[in-house]
Amino acid sequence: MKLLSSVSLWTLAVFSAVLEISQAECDISGCEGNDTETSTTTSIVNCTISNGSSASENGCFNCCKEATTKPPAVMNLTATNITASSISLEWSKPEGNISLYRVRWNDGGFNETTGASLTITGLTPGVNISISVSAVAGDTLSEGETATLSVYTKPEVVRNITVTQITTSSVSLKWTKPEGNSSFYRVQWTDGNGNGSDHVTQTNITMTNLTAGVQYEITVTAVTDDGRAEGQSTTVSQYTQPAGVRNLTVAGITTSSISLKWTQPEGSSLFYRIQRTDTTNNWGVSVTETDVNVPELTAGVLYSFTLIAVAGDHKTESEVSEIVHYTSKRMNHTSDNVLVVCLVPQPFFQHYKLRGEQSHHQKKADKTKKHI
Known part of the structure; x- marks a missing residue:
């Protein structure tokens, strides 16, 4: 009987020791209030757990704690569209249980999204924007490594x-x-x-x-x-401004006209604008050739001519070239000596020479006929 009591007491002592060890490994007081303990590892001993998943199996974090692993970093972070005030982003969803993504950028910019894309707005044109994107697990606390991107917004138009x-x-x-x-x-x-x-x-x-x-x-x-x-x-x-015309000269004159010619300027021009002035009126004409005849002038009058080259827009003009010249004087038929030349069809012409004399009552004419 004493032996039985002795064994019972020994057994009771061993059982009590094991109970104390078990309680030390799994502190029940730590589980009160449904507190959650978060893990930043990707594997836990004696637990079967996946990225972004939770585990509360016996033997994990004092047996009664819940653990969540970090999600992997997002992949293929890309700026798909950039304007002067916005940047559109896309990325690939990582493996595991992902509840949302956190996006951060310059000067405390922050946003969250459940999709794998986001457009950041209200940015300053022409500045460098540093962007980070991280995946967040289902507990909304466990955050994966960040993927980063640096990109400039477009400058505004000048x-x-x-x-x-x-x-x-x-x-x-x-x-x-x-x-x-x-x-x-x-x-x-x-x-x-x-x-x-x-x-x-x-x-x-x-x-x-x-x-x-x-x-x-x-x-x-x-x-x-x-x-x-x-x-x-x-x-x-x-x-650009057309070059001025070169070598502006008088090619011929009569009592009622003056002919001008010039050399085409270097470069390009669409046409030439000629203007003449005298004491009574102005006259102008546009031509594409490098010569012009100015008609309806008065005999023995001094005329000023200006010439400019004009570009294809009809308004950009070269520097002015100018020339001044008289028309021929009209012949005076009342003078004492007048030479008249009459042209007749070849092969011959007649040459008449009239000589005036002092007497008003008699004139003598010599007539000479020449054959060619």
């Missing part, structure tokens, strides 16, 4: 492009700085045959070595620091 000066070989422009940020401006031009480009940091440029009288299409674009993000281009069309 404004108020104005042509300030043109010559036969250059065009000068100025414009207003766009809103937001930009690092420099890319200026490109073409006449349809050749191209040119330049980069400037100021809001003006003079393009040189151009062809006279030619139309150029000029575009100005704001560019960011990385040299890749460009704003919308602004285009202006402008002709």
Whole structure:
């Protein structure tokens, strides 16, 4: 009987010790209030658990705690559309149980979305935006590693492009700085045959070595620091000044007309505008040839002629070339000595010579007939 009691007491002692060890491994007081303990690992000993899933099996975190693993990082984070004030993002959903995604960007920008895409709005034009996206598990607490992306918003369009000066070989422009940020401006031009480009940091440029009288299409674009993000281009069309005509001369004169001729200027021009002035009136005409006859003039009068080359826009003009000349004087038939030449069909002509004398009552005429 004593032996039985002794065994019972020994058994009771062993049982009590095991109970104390079990209670030490699994503290019941820690489970009160349904508290949750979060794990940042991807595997737990004695537990079967997947990424983003929960586990509350015996032996995991003091037997009564719930554990959630971190989700993997999102993949293929891409900016699909960029404007001056917005960036649209897309990414691939990672494996595991994902409840939402957290998106953060410059200056405390933050948003959450359940889908694998988001458009960030209200951004400043032409600035670098650093973006991070992370997946969040079903407990809304366990957050995976972030995927990051750095991208510039597009600069705004340049404004108020104005042509300030043109010559036969250059065009000068100025414009207003766009809103937001930009690092420099890319200026490109073409006449349809050749191209040119330049980069400037100021809001003006003079393009040189151009062809006279030619139309150029000029575009100005704001560019960011990385040299890749460009704003919308602004285009202006402008002709260079035609070169002045060369070698303007009088080709012939009569009592009622003056003929002019000249050499075509270098470069290009659409037509020529000739104007004449005298003391009574003005006259003008446009021609495409390099000569003109100016009719209906008065004999013995001094006339001034101006000539300009005009570009294809009908308004851009060259410098003025000018020439001054008299028309021929009309013959005076009442003078004492008059020479009259009459032309007759070949093979012969008759030459008459009239000589005036002092007497008003008698005149003597010599007639000579010559054969050719």
